[in-house]
Amino acid sequence: MTPVFPDEEIARTIPLDEIDVSKPDLYVREAAHPYFARLRKEAPVHYCRESAYGPYWSITKFSDIVAIDTNHKVFSSDVSNGSFVLDDATLNPINGGISLPNFLGMDPPKHDAHRLAVSPIVATENLNRMEPLIRQRTQKVLDELPIGETFNWVDRVSIELTTMMLATLFDFPFEDRRKLTRWSDVVTASPGTGVIDTWEQREQELRECEAYFKDLYAQRARIAPTGDLVSMLAHSPVMQELGSEEFLGTIVLLIVGGNDTTRSSMSGSALANHLFPAEFAKVKANPALINSLVPEIVRWQTPIAHMRRTAIEDIEFQGKKIRKGDKVAMWYLSGNRDEDVIDRPHDFIADRPRARHHLSFGFGIHRCLGNRLAELQIRVLWEEALKRFSQVEVVGEMVRVPSNLIHGFIDIPVRLHR
Numbered sequence: 001m002t003p004v005f006p007d008e009e010i011a012r013t014i015p016l017d018e019i020d021v022s023k024p025d026l027y028v029r030e031a032a033h034p035y036f037a038r039l040r041k042e043a044p045v046h047y048c049r050e051s052a053y054g055p056y057w058s059i060t061k062f063s064d065i066v067a068i069d070t071n072h073k074v075f076s077s078d079v080s081n082g083s084f085v086l087d088d089a090t091l092n093p094i095n096g097g098i099s100l101p102n103f104l105g106m107d108p109p110k111h112d113a114h115r116l117a118v119s120p121i122v123a124t125e126n127l128n129r130m131e132p133l134i135r136q137r138t139q140k141v142l143d144e145l146p147i148g149e150t151f152n153w154v155d156r157v158s159i160e161l162t163t164m165m166l167a168t169l170f171d172f173p174f175e176d177r178r179k180l181t182r183w184s185d186v187v188t189a190s191p192g193t194g195v196i197d198t199w200e201q202r203e204q205e206l207r208e209c210e211a212y213f214k215d216l217y218a219q220r221a222r223i224a225p226t227g228d229l230v231s232m233l234a235h236s237p238v239m240q241e242l243g244s245e246e247f248l249g250t251i252v253l254l255i256v257g258g259n260d261t262t263r264s265s266m267s268g269s270a271l272a273n274h275l276f277p278a279e280f281a282k283v284k285a286n287p288a289l290i291n292s293l294v295p296e297i298v299r300w301q302t303p304i305a306h307m308r309r310t311a312i313e314d315i316e317f318q319g320k321k322i323r324k325g326d327k328v329a330m331w332y333l334s335g336n337r338d339e340d341v342i343d344r345p346h347d348f349i350a351d352r353p354r355a356r357h358h359l360s361f362g363f364g365i366h367r368c369l370g371n372r373l374a375e376l377q378i379r380v381l382w383e384e385a386l387k388r389f390s391q392v393e394v395v396g397e398m399v400r401v402p403s404n405l406i407h408g409f410i411d412i413p414v415r416l417h418r
């Protein structure tokens, strides 16, 4: 069943220069798609003069997003030029007096050195080593779910599994693992969105995060490398040169990178199962299809709605003059629904040919470091889920994250059927 979106009529008739796809309200109501469809057709490189984040360009076609994302010489991620998200206050906040420098917000050569320092964590042998533990934990979470009773899939499945995974990656004390969930939520929150009340509260909670990790760091630095991320950072020569803000920034990048995103994919997969049960039945009948099911989940959900760059020189792009200093938003959520590249893009198709050809992990030098790990977690979830129940039924009103960055859910009330 192809989903129907709110605002179809408004999106068709509103003057183009009044379209502002950065409004969080559009994401709470899953109403952004009709606006993106209009932009892709009539103004694929679109200038929004006025928004809560100031003026910005929107790039909405698949191929244009690839072109911008791979041109890091002109389109910078470096926080010294702005930020890598539309809202300068998120992830790169001056607000609350705490700054979180990390390699997603750096250009080469600094970016490359930092990325190299943490990449061994997602090397194939490390993933192979982690798989049995991920499977064991996934089985336990699924076995404890009530059959035939209503519960929140986001909390009981998505958050539980991704938080366990993060605890494993950092070798973080298991009983404290929900702290990771909280910190991840706090980092991307601004006052008034229900997570924090003030910037001061945010700073205080992030200082707690910093203190906790510094302690772990000191413990791991004293002993031989143990293979987890904190140990890797503690023994990395690059990291030795960093100040405490950069250490915190790197930790926070990994917490947010590995948490909200995989969580959203897992949540989106429950909705996909509800809307497209026949697609999951195909995979149950032919388990090899898990290889296309997983990337299709990641494409269809698109957990990160946009990434932003800042032009560091004037450039003409698709006939438009983008000026030095302009903000440029690459809407992955739109590119992944670009009908010129993706056939029936709003449909969820478990055996989609070339399923990995999507934008959810970005492109270019910042392409998601954790993509294989995320896919592994989602694969194990559905391999185990399909053995246990036939359908996830959404039985009530879903609550979505009020954000133009994290495209995800807070609550999906579901009932499981054997």
Ligand code: HEM
Pocket: 069, 103, 104, 105, 115, 253, 254, 257, 258, 259, 261, 262, 265, 298, 302, 303, 304, 307, 360, 361, 362, 363, 364, 365, 366, 367, 368, 369, 370, 371, 373, 374, 375
């Ligand atoms: C389905 C899950 C995930 C999605 C959709 C996702 C998405 C993304 C996106 C869109 C980017 C930026 C790409 C760009 O700017 O071109 C990114 C970067 C990154 N992600 Fe992920 N991510 C996921 C899971 C993970 C996991 C599990 C980890 C960590 C273990 C992780 C760590 C990172 C890091 C460190 C970066 C920065 C890379 C760089 O700047 O070089 N991500 N991710």
